[in-house]
Amino acid sequence: xxxxxxxxxxxxxxxxxxxxxxxxxxxxxxxxxxxxxxxxxxxxxxxxxxxxxxxxxxxxxxxxxxxxxxxxxxxxxxxxxxxxxxxxxx
Amino acid sequence: xxxxxxxxxxxxxxxxxxxxxxxxxxxxxxxxxxxxxxxxxxxxxxxxxxxxxxxxxxxxxxxxxxxxxxxxxxxxxxxxxxxxxxxxxxxxxxxxxxxxxxxxxxxxxxxxxxxxxxxxxxxxxxxxxxxxxxxxxxxxxxxxxxxxxxxxxxxxxxxxxxxxxxxxxxxxxxxxxxxxxxxxxxxxxxxxxxxxxxxxxxxxxxxxxxxxxxxxxxxxxxxxxxxxxxxxxxxxxxxxxxxxxxxxxxxxxxxxxxxxxxxxxxxxxxxxxxxxxxxxxxxxxxxxxx
Amino acid sequence: xxxxxxxxxxxxxxxxxxxxxxxxxxxxxxxxxxxxxxxxxxxxxxxxxxxxxxxxxxxxxxxxxxxxxxxxxxxxxxxxxxxxxxxxxxxxxxxxxxxxxxxxxxxxxxxxxxxxxxxxxxxxxxxxxxxxxxxxxxxxxxxxxxxxxxxxxxxxxxxxxxxxxxxxxxxxxxxxxxxx
Numbered sequence: 001x002x003x004x005x006x007x008x009x010x011x012x013x014x015x016x017x018x019x020x021x022x023x024x025x026x027x028x029x030x031x032x033x034x035x036x037x038x039x040x041x042x043x044x045x046x047x048x049x050x051x052x053x054x055x056x057x058x059x060x061x062x063x064x065x066x067x068x069x070x071x072x073x074x075x076x077x078x079x080x081x082x083x084x085x086x087x088x089x090x
Numbered sequence: 091x092x093x094x095x096x097x098x099x100x101x102x103x104x105x106x107x108x109x110x111x112x113x114x115x116x117x118x119x120x121x122x123x124x125x126x127x128x129x130x131x132x133x134x135x136x137x138x139x140x141x142x143x144x145x146x147x148x149x150x151x152x153x154x155x156x157x158x159x160x161x162x163x164x165x166x167x168x169x170x171x172x173x174x175x176x177x178x179x180x181x182x183x184x185x186x187x188x189x190x191x192x193x194x195x196x197x198x199x200x201x202x203x204x205x206x207x208x209x210x211x212x213x214x215x216x217x218x219x220x221x222x223x224x225x226x227x228x229x230x231x232x233x234x235x236x237x238x239x240x241x242x243x244x245x246x247x248x249x250x251x252x253x254x255x256x257x258x259x260x261x262x263x264x265x266x267x268x269x270x271x272x273x274x275x276x277x278x279x280x281x282x283x284x285x286x287x288x289x290x291x292x293x294x295x296x297x298x299x300x301x302x303x304x305x306x307x308x309x310x311x312x313x314x315x316x317x318x319x320x321x322x323x324x325x326x327x328x329x330x331x332x333x334x335x336x337x338x339x340x341x342x343x344x345x346x347x348x349x350x351x352x353x354x355x356x357x358x359x360x361x362x363x364x365x366x367x368x369x370x371x372x373x374x375x376x377x378x379x380x
Numbered sequence: 381x382x383x384x385x386x387x388x389x390x391x392x393x394x395x396x397x398x399x400x401x402x403x404x405x406x407x408x409x410x411x412x413x414x415x416x417x418x419x420x421x422x423x424x425x426x427x428x429x430x431x432x433x434x435x436x437x438x439x440x441x442x443x444x445x446x447x448x449x450x451x452x453x454x455x456x457x458x459x460x461x462x463x464x465x466x467x468x469x470x471x472x473x474x475x476x477x478x479x480x481x482x483x484x485x486x487x488x489x490x491x492x493x494x495x496x497x498x499x500x501x502x503x504x505x506x507x508x509x510x511x512x513x514x515x516x517x518x519x520x521x522x523x524x525x526x527x528x529x530x531x532x533x534x535x536x537x538x539x540x541x542x543x544x545x546x547x548x549x550x551x552x553x554x555x556x557x558x559x560x
Contacts, residue, residue, distance in 0.1 A: 020474060027482030028470040030417015030457035034483065037416035070381070091423055098384065098401035098447050121448070125425060128443045131402075132423070141401065143448055193513025195428065195491070198437045199444075280512040281426065 044073065051088040058082050093131035100143040104256070107147050108231040110140075111254045118142050120256060122165060122204030125196045150203070150258055155180065160262040164203025168192070171202065181262060182376060183221070183271035183289055187214045190273070193281040203257040206242070209249045209313065212283040216243045216314035218273055219260065220306030221289035227259040228252070236261070239306075243313045265302070269293040270376025274369040276361050278352060284309040285352040286361045288341070290369035292329070294377045300324045305337065305369075309352070310345035310362055317341040320366060329377075334370040338363035388449045390415070391459025399446045405439075406430045408446035409456060417457040417486045421515070428514035431487035432456050438494035440513070457486035460493065468534035469493055469527070478527035480518035488514045492528045500536055504529070 026032055049066075051058075060082055063075035101107040111118055119138035121127055122145075130136040144150070150165040155176045162171065171177060172188035191197060191205075191214055205215045206226060219226070219239040226242050228235055228251050242250045251257055265271075271291040275284050287308040295301035303324035308314040319340030327333040347358035387396045390413060397412050409415045409432070418441060421429030425443040432441045433455035460467040469489045472478065479485045488511060495502060495510035502510060507528050508521070516524060 021477070023482070024474045024479060027479055027485050028457075028466070028473050028489065029461060030415070030486045032417075032482050034416075034419065036420065037410075039414070092404075093402040095381065096401055097382070098445070100447070100450070121445075124445070124448065125440075125443055128445070129424060132404075132443075141445075143445075145448060193428070194494075194510060195431060195438045195440045195513045196425065199439060 054088060056088045058086060058088065091132040091134075093128075094134055094137045096131075096138055097140045098143065099140065100146055102146055104147050104149060104229070104258070105231070107142055107144055107256060108229065108254070110142055111256065112231045114140050116253050118253070120144055120204075120207065122201045122207075123167065123196075123199035124204075125192065125200045126204060126208040126210060144256070147256075153177070157264065159264040160184075160260075162202055162260045162262070164207075164257045164259060165201050166203075167198060168200050168202070168205075169194075169197040172197065180264070181222075181271070183218055183273045183291070183373070184262070186273035187218045187275070187287075187289065190214060190275045190277070196281075202260055206260065207249060207251055207257045209243055209247050210283070211246050211311070211313050212287070212309035213314065214273070214275060214284060214287050214308060217287045217289040217306035217308040219262075220314060220316040221271060221291045221304045222262050222265070223291075223304060224263070225261040226251075226257055227261065228255040229258045230254045230256075234258070240316060243315070246312045248313070265291060266293055268295065268377055268380050269302075270373045270378070270380065272369045272372035272376060274365045274372070276365050283352075286310055286347075286358060286365045288362070288365040288369040290366065290373040292324070292370065292373040292377050294329065294374070299326060299328050300333070303337075305341055305366060307341060307345060307362065307366075310347040310358055312346070315344070317344050317366075319344050324370075329370075329374045331367075334367040335363070337370060338366035341366045384447060386446050386450050388451065389453045391454070391456060397446070401445065401447055403446040404442060405432075405444040405446050405449050405454075406441040408449070409441065409454070415456050415458050419483055419486060421483065421487075426515065427484070427487075428491060428511075429484050429487045431490045431514060433490060433494060436494075436497070438491050455490070455493075457490060460489065467493070469496070469531040472527040472530035472534065473524070476523045476527040476530055478519065478524040484514060484516045484518075488516065488524060492531065496528070496532055496535055501532060502528075 058081050061077045063077055066072055066075050099110060101110055117139040119141055121141045121143040150163040152163045153166055153174050154161045168188045168191045171184055178185045202215055205213050224239045225236045237250045244250060273289045276286045277284055289306040291304045292300055293302040303321050305317040305320040307317060320337040323336040323340045342359045342362040345359055345362045347355055349355050381400060383398045383400055385396060386399055406418060406420055409418050418432055419429040420442055421427035423442050425440045430440050430442040431438055435452050460470060469492050491511055491514050499506060504525060507525050
């Protein structure tokens, strides 16, 4: 079967035709709205502090220095795990 | 990554800049192109109290060729050096080195003065300056002094420059007719720091033997250094592969590379020899073409 | 936390802001001026996603201070199109499928604009060297090179003969397409 028999017409597009992407329109103008581009009312930023030690016992968590930094609203500490014998991942 | 807090000043001229460095001795870091200093600030490996941005300091951005050699201002960018026709014609090892530093964006802003004053143990310019036996001109509010390259690069990120000084000029001496130089850089990928960088300067004299030679190496010791053993293996010898290998072996034995992401110690030593040979082949070709 | 004023031109407009000295230029553009087209990829001056023009020279804005841009002219991706008419590079990246996720694209296009301004007729090798500071994880660079070649042809055609059909883009339609 000839290759052109598999092509759709240019108006329909699809097989055999080069199709322009729709999303490129915003990407080439820098209007991609990636996650870090989003600004929502009342938005906060979350940073995750990871243990540098794998498979370690959590003996304690001291958030005083972090809370003293201007702009830090809260520190979520997994205090429930302190002293239980639970270990960090790894 | 965010730097820690610092003050920022942008002096209008050299006198202003030097006065600030004197007044704030030890507290200030000079900001030239910024592509070595700012990454350190962002990682908080450096936390200076004051940044002195010298972008408006005039008189440090010239490339002047005289009969004695080249005078390159401390604020001249890697790209300006790479594109300079007089340098390409008379000092092509500088062209080699300049074109391999970082990437186009970095070469637009990074400066030779900033690079040398920063003295990353893998930086390319120090190896070149050691090979050509350059002089670095340091200026403070009390005067100017010249430091030969061999005395300038002391240790990892440590140079002979004082906290009150600015590196205002690099002077490259003109080697005699019949000389040639080349820079050979081994890197893992585009834009990388050197795994091994070797700069070679060779003078061929009347009998066709090597009258003078210098080899500068980077990334394979605590700081860039000139290989005395390599030079000794070259001077008086004829420029042959065997001579190049001997020089390379001497350079490798004087190196003290650390194992890291670029490779293990044995590999790096072997590459010191190989890159020395390649730099020498090219340097000799250029010397003979003179 | 002392702040200083910075005055600069961004995409032809005079702008100013009161900033901490440690504020990076990329954050001035993205967070203060809400020009989020310039992206932060590696934050270590490797990837080039943050590439902008400063007084016509391409620069990695994640490794520049906002205060260092005092008095300078900044061009970002948002400043390339001429109103509703795409810049030939933007058009070419679209035509040649020079993007997939689009994250490297603004920096890549800006760097290409710098390259073509200095070298209007680059060889393929010169194009590849010219974008050596811009990493793309999606495309493998082949179509990026083709896009830059197309734009180079367009730009020299424009220089030679002013009649070039450029695709215009309706910003409203782009937003609708993004939402849809």
